[in-house]
Amino acid sequence: MKSNITEKINFLFATKLSPDGDEYKYEEVTRGTGGMVSASYVWNLRKGKKDNPSREKIEALAKFFDVAPSCIIGGEGAKRDYKVDNRIDKILADPLVREIALGTLNLSDDAKELILTMVKKAGELE
DSSP states (O other): OOOHHHHHHHHHHHHSOOTTSSOOOHHHHHHHTTTSSOHHHHHHHHHTSOOOOOHHHHHHHHHHHTSOTHHHHSOGGGGGGSOSOTTHHHHHHOHHHHHHHHHTTTSOHHHHHHHHHHHHHHHHHO
């Protein structure tokens, strides 16, 4: 059974993406925490093999993911207490981007893929 820490660490990886929009690699976390949290330790946390990180490791991970330490060790509601992705505020503030996103909600996955391809191509042309 996965621990609460495992779920929260996995949630951070899924929602706090790298600047290129991908999930962080374990080595990036190691570098970003100044070596405080090794790649193998991150793997063990994500797999539930480690479930009681030290305060220092929690603080290093929280700083890396730009969340409060309580978001990692806090209760079930802690995930709601921080921003999922620092780009969300920009998305919500732009009415056109918001309308585009809302307009895709009921589309098929194929249609969404087509729109994503078009957006990427438009970005290349900019």
